[in-house]
Amino acid sequence: MGPGPSDVSPRILNAMARPTIGHLDPLFIQLMDETKNLLQYAFQTENPLTMPISAPGSAGMEACFVNLIEPGDKVIVCINGVFGMRMVENVERCGGEAVTINNAWGEQTDLNAVEDALNVNPDAKILAFVHAETSTGVRNEAKLLCELAQKHNCLTIVDSVTSLGGIELDVDGWGIDAIYSGSQKCLSCVPGIAPVSFSEKAVSVIQNRKTKVQSWFLDMNLIVGYWGKGAKRAYHHTAPVNSMYAMYESLLMLKEEGLENAWKRHASGHDRLAQGLNEIGLELTVDSRFRLPQLNVVRIPEGVDDAKVRSHLLNEFNLEIGAGLGEHAGKVWRIGLMGYACKQRNIDHCIASLKSVLN
Amino acid sequence: MGPGPSDVSPRILNAMARPTIGHLDPLFIQLMDETKNLLQYAFQTENPLTMPISAPGSAGMEACFVNLIEPGDKVIVCINGVFGMRMVENVERCGGEAVTINNAWGEQTDLNAVEDALNVNPDAKILAFVHAETSTGVRNEAKLLCELAQKHNCLTIVDSVTSLGGIELDVDGWGIDAIYSGSQKCLSCVPGIAPVSFSEKAVSVIQNRKTKVQSWFLDMNLIVGYWGKGAKRAYHHTAPVNSMYAMYESLLMLKEEGLENAWKRHASGHDRLAQGLNEIGLELTVDSRFRLPQLNVVRIPEGVDDAKVRSHLLNEFNLEIGAGLGEHAGKVWRIGLMGYACKQRNIDHCIASLKSVLN
Numbered sequence: 001m002g003p004g005p006s007d008v009s010p011r012i013l014n015a016m017a018r019p020t021i022g023h024l025d026p027l028f029i030q031l032m033d034e035t036k037n038l039l040q041y042a043f044q045t046e047n048p049l050t051m052p053i054s055a056p057g058s059a060g061m062e063a064c065f066v067n068l069i070e071p072g073d074k075v076i077v078c079i080n081g082v083f084g085m086r087m088v089e090n091v092e093r094c095g096g097e098a099v100t101i102n103n104a105w106g107e108q109t110d111l112n113a114v115e116d117a118l119n120v121n122p123d124a125k126i127l128a129f130v131h132a133e134t135s136t137g138v139r140n141e142a143k144l145l146c147e148l149a150q151k152h153n154c155l156t157i158v159d160s161v162t163s164l165g166g167i168e169l170d171v172d173g174w175g176i177d178a179i180y181s182g183s184q185k186c187l188s189c190v191p192g193i194a195p196v197s198f199s200e201k202a203v204s205v206i207q208n209r210k211t212k213v214q215s216w217f218l219d220m221n222l223i224v225g226y227w228g229k230g231a232k233r234a235y236h237h238t239a240p241v242n243s244m245y246a247m248y249e250s251l252l253m254l255k256e257e258g259l260e261n262a263w264k265r266h267a268s269g270h271d272r273l274a275q276g277l278n279e280i281g282l283e284l285t286v287d288s289r290f291r292l293p294q295l296n297v298v299r300i301p302e303g304v305d306d307a308k309v310r311s312h313l314l315n316e317f318n319l320e321i322g323a324g325l326g327e328h329a330g331k332v333w334r335i336g337l338m339g340y341a342c343k344q345r346n347i348d349h350c351i352a353s354l355k356s357v358l359n
Numbered sequence: 360m361g362p363g364p365s366d367v368s369p370r371i372l373n374a375m376a377r378p379t380i381g382h383l384d385p386l387f388i389q390l391m392d393e394t395k396n397l398l399q400y401a402f403q404t405e406n407p408l409t410m411p412i413s414a415p416g417s418a419g420m421e422a423c424f425v426n427l428i429e430p431g432d433k434v435i436v437c438i439n440g441v442f443g444m445r446m447v448e449n450v451e452r453c454g455g456e457a458v459t460i461n462n463a464w465g466e467q468t469d470l471n472a473v474e475d476a477l478n479v480n481p482d483a484k485i486l487a488f489v490h491a492e493t494s495t496g497v498r499n500e501a502k503l504l505c506e507l508a509q510k511h512n513c514l515t516i517v518d519s520v521t522s523l524g525g526i527e528l529d530v531d532g533w534g535i536d537a538i539y540s541g542s543q544k545c546l547s548c549v550p551g552i553a554p555v556s557f558s559e560k561a562v563s564v565i566q567n568r569k570t571k572v573q574s575w576f577l578d579m580n581l582i583v584g585y586w587g588k589g590a591k592r593a594y595h596h597t598a599p600v601n602s603m604y605a606m607y608e609s610l611l612m613l614k615e616e617g618l619e620n621a622w623k624r625h626a627s628g629h630d631r632l633a634q635g636l637n638e639i640g641l642e643l644t645v646d647s648r649f650r651l652p653q654l655n656v657v658r659i660p661e662g663v664d665d666a667k668v669r670s671h672l673l674n675e676f677n678l679e680i681g682a683g684l685g686e687h688a689g690k691v692w693r694i695g696l697m698g699y700a701c702k703q704r705n706i707d708h709c710i711a712s713l714k715s716v717l718n
Contacts, residue, residue, distance in 0.1 A: 005600060008379045016601065017376035020367045020549055022679050054551060055414035058596035059576045089575050184597055190379055192413060192551065192599025214573050216448050217418045235684065237417035238543055240551025241364060242375065243602060320381050325594065 001350055002322040003134050003295055004162070005184035005191040006338035008246075012189055015249035016242045023239040031248055032227060032239075038251035042164060042187075042259065043179065043197050045171035049220065050197040051227040052247050054240050057161045057182030060194025062090055063218040064157045064178040067198075067206045068126060071095030075126040076117050076154070078109040078140065081133035082325050083159055091128070094214065099124065105327055106297070108290050109140045111148065118152040127154045132163035134185075135325040137286045137297035137334065139167065146174040155202060161185055164195065165254055165339060166266045166294035177202040183243075186266065186294055188339030189250035192243050250339075262339075266293040269342040273335065276351035280358065285332060294342065296335040297328075301358070306330050309357055317353040360709055361681035362493050362654055363521070364543035364550040365697035367605075371548055374608035375601045382598040390607055391586060391598075397610035401523060401546075401618065402538065402556050404530035408579065409556040410586040411606050413599050416520045416541030419553025421449055422577040423516045423537040426557075426565045427485060430454030434485040435476050435513070437468040437499065440492035441684050442518055450487070453573065458483065464686055465656070467649050468499045470507065477511040486513045491522035493544075494684040496645045496656035496693065498526065505533040514561060520544055523554065524613055524698060525625045525653035536561040542602075545625065545653055547698030548609035551602050609698075621698075625652040628701040632694065635710035639717065644691060653701065655694040656687075660717070665689050668716055676712035 001007075021028050032051075040050050053060050065087070069075060073096045077087045080103040091098040099121055101113045109129060118124065127149040131142045142158060149156045155177040163169050166186035171179055177199040184191035198206070198220065206213075206220050213219040217237065225234035254262055270293030274284060277298060285297045300306055306323065310333070313319045322334035335350060360366075380387055391410075399409050412419050424446070428434060432455045436446045439462040450457040458480055460472045468488060477483065486508040490501045501517060508515045514536040522528050525545035530538055536558040543550035557565070557579065565572075565579050572578040576596065584593035613621060629652030633643060636657060644656045659665055665682065669692070672678045681693035694709060 002381050005379050005381065005597060008601075013376040013378070013601075017372040019372070020364050020543075022361050022364065023550065025673070025679065055418060055576070056596045056599065059414060059418075062574060062576045086575065093571055093573050093575055182597065184379075190599065190601040191382065191597045192602055212452055214452050215421060216445065216452055217414070217421045237415045238364060238541065238550045240415065240549065240599075240602065242367075242372075242549040242605075243551055243599065246601075314384070320384065 001336050001341055001346060002320045003334045003336050004182065004338060006188050006336055007341040008188055008190055009253065009340045011253065012246050012249045016190060016246040018245055020241050023241055024233060024235065028241060029233060031244065035244065035248045035251060038248070038255055039195050041255055042251055043171040044169065044173060045197050047171065047197045047199055048229065049203050049224065052244065053194040053196055053218070054237060055194060056192055057180065057194045059218065060180030060182065060196050061086065061159060062215065063194070063196055063220065064180050065090035065094055066213050066215045066218055067220045068155060068157065068178055068202060069094040069096040070209055070211050072097070073126070074099060074121055074124045075128055076101065076114070076121060076124050078114065078129035079103070080107060080109055080136060080138060080140070081105055081130065082135035083130045083133060087128050105136050106138060106285055108138055109145070111141060111144055114145060114148055118148060118154065124154055126157055128157040130159040131169065132160065132167065132292050132295065134162045134295055135328065137292045137295045139290045139292050142169070143174045146176055150175055155205065162292065162295055165262055167263055167292065171197055183247055183250065186339045187250045187254060188341065190243060190246045192240065193247050266337060266342050269293065269337045269347060270296065272344065273337060273347045273350070276347065280351060280355045282354070294336060294338045296337065298333045298335060300331060300333060304358065312357050313353055319350060319353050360695050360700055360705060361679045362693045362695050363541065363697060365547050365695055366700040367547055367549055368612065368699045370612065371605050371608045375549060375605040377604055379600050382600055383592060383594065387600060388592060390603065394603065394607045394610060397607070397614055398554050400614055401610055402530040403528065403532060404556050406530065406556045406558055407588070408562050408583065411603065412553040412555055412577070413596060414553060415551055416539065416553045418577065419539030419541065419555050420445065420518060421574065422553070422555055422579065423539050424449035424453055425572050425574045425577055426579045427514060427516065427537055427561060428453040428455040429568055429570050431456070432485070433458060433480055433483045434487055435460065435473070435480060435483050437473065437488035438462070439466060439468055439495060439497060439499070440464055440489065441494035442489045442492060446487050464495045465497060465644050467497055468504070470500060470503055473504060473507055477507060477513065483513055485516055487516040489518040490528065491519065491526065491651050491654065493521045493654055494687065496651045496654045498649045498651050502533045505535055509534055514564065521651065521654055524621055526622055526651065530556055542606055542609065545698045546609045546613060547700065549602060549605045551599065552606050625696060625701050628652065628696045628706060629655065631703065632696060632706045632709070635706065639710060639714045641713070653695065653697045655696065657692045657694060659690060659692060663717065671716045672712055678709060678712050
């Protein structure tokens with residue numbers, strides 16, 4: 001019950017342990033096509049360029065930035081946690097210019113500040129933000145941020161690593177241009193795969209670049225030859241075949257449950273956890289209006305030893321909870337309720353264990 | 360029996376299906392340390408910076424190039440197949456200048472041509488070459504190429520994707536500065552992980568760069584905070600935990616067998632295959648003096664339909680062999696004898712199946 005990797009269902013682990021077949025085997029190509037369809041469902045998009053990248057979420061982030069940014073491009077980045085900061089790193093390493101909007105950790109990105117930045121920087125090409133900040137447990141207003149970007153003719157890059165499958169996300173409805181996620185959060189798949197999706201507008205930007213994408217491995221112009229439509233696939237890299245079995249299975253499980261049902265399960269799991277935490281005197285740090293149900297940030301009570309409690313939980317109760325990151329280190333715990341892990345049994349075990357350890 | 364991914368042992372598949380634990384769990388940190396030790400054994404190196412990258416071999420290649428090259432750096436690249444060409448792509452995308460040495464596909468890199476290039480380009484920073492060209496089945500003279508590079512004060516980047524575990528490779532003995540491999544060839548692990556190793560000299564070059572590494576995800580200065588020594592590990596990205604279980608198990612199996620025994624097994628498997636192919640009238644294209652035992656390139660006989668034969672083998676005999684790449688497309692097949700797949704039963708099945716299909 002940390003901030004991810006979340007618990008993986010035995011069904012997914014079993015799928016992953018099936019014999020490895022070739023990455024160009026017709027059966028594997030069929031699995032790729034079905035995975036794309038399922039991913040379109042999860043993202044709520046009809047974008048043809050929707051696929052899992054063969055590397056962790058951080059590489060998914062990098063795939064979005066290196067493909068859309070050329071040297072000199074201006075990118076407005078919203079920062080209210082670790083992953084917004086990582087976006088800035090990506091912009092700069094692409095030779096882009098980052099205009100940052102900084103909000104306090106634990107607060108939402110301020111929409112007025114974004115609008116001001118868009119007004120002051122009419123030459124901005126991209127607005128980038130994190131939908132669900134895993135470091136702080138805050139949900140940013142993705143739909144409204146996309147509306148602002150569109151009003152100012154900006155593309156959007158959205159981090160949905162922790163949001164996909166856990167809370168409402170509507171790529172086509174909100175008009176997101178580039179989005180990445182991770183396998184190991186609310187999809188409850190093994191870590192190491194990063195689903196991405198690009199709008200037609202983003203694809204056209206990528207196809208009309210003046211410079212080559214700086215990463216060969218993440219160049220969507222090349223990857224599309226392997227993941228694109230049709231029976232003929234060009235070799236680009238060797239796909240992580242077994243992890244793709246797992247990805248497929250986890251998306252199938254999400255489809256079987258239904259997106260809306262998955263969101264509801266996360267919301268009601270959060271309600272139960274919040275009530276339980278309250279009963280044992282622990283406080284959630286994030287305002288309930290923009291709190292993430294799947295990532296619960298708890299203030300460490302005065303005088304309690306952070307590391308000792310976490311290691312006690314891990315060793316005596318077989319329960320992992322997450323430490324605070326960055327400026328939150330030592331001040332908060334992060335309790336994940338993601339995917340397969342978000343169920344009553346776990347929540348009750350978590351509350352009971354915390355109660356034992358703290359008393 | 361294609362050019363990889365090779366057959367994965369059930370032992371490795373089972374290891375991979377164990378429950379996912381956190382990427383910062385003390386038990387996982389211990390597994391990381393043991394994996395590094397085993398990888399040092401496989402590479403025959405004491406380089407502290409030896410670890411598996413959380414992405415496929417192509418990302419391992421990119422990790423070596425982006426970390427060592429800064430804009431304007433001159434790199435001599437030996438090309439005698441697809442992967443030498445991919446190295447040039449990497450150099451150029453790093454803003455480096457590639458000086459290429461081109462040899463015919465199926466031939467070795469000419470040592471005299473390399474020496475000439477080193478003489479003409481005293482400002483070259485790096486010599487890059489492929490030890491075992493998976494596209495052509497050719498072994499390049501890694502030891503001698505490294506000697507030439509050292510004589511001219513050049514760093515070396517070596518592609519050992521197909522060589523590691525299959526033929527002699529001695530990172531410290533030969534003085535290799537940066538090397539990458541893949542999990543899915545002679546290690547018989549699932550695809551998706553790229554072992555790398557950097558010499559002390561390479562590490563010093565990386566630490567003293569004037570510019571930031573263009574890839575955040577592959578920046579060794581950051582990755583070392585997670586994979587480095589000591590109990591304290593800084594979060595960089597979420598490691599593909601289950602694939603790392605598989606990586607560990609495959610390296611353990613290599614250690615149990617012994618490196619030299621693994622090389623011998625590949626060599627004798629090749630002898631048996633070569634004899635069998637000869638008996639059914641098929642010809643290996645590469646000179647026996649520099650042929651790779653683990654990757655056998657067979658000329659497609661006049662009048663035989665390439666795709667039809669491969670699909671017949673796959674569908675009727677449950678046997679995958681590889682197509683030719685690039686200028687070899689339609690002209691050759693590539694038969695892999697890698698790791699777990701390199702055993703008498705498979706070789707005999709391959710010969711018998713080819714005989715049935717071709718008659």
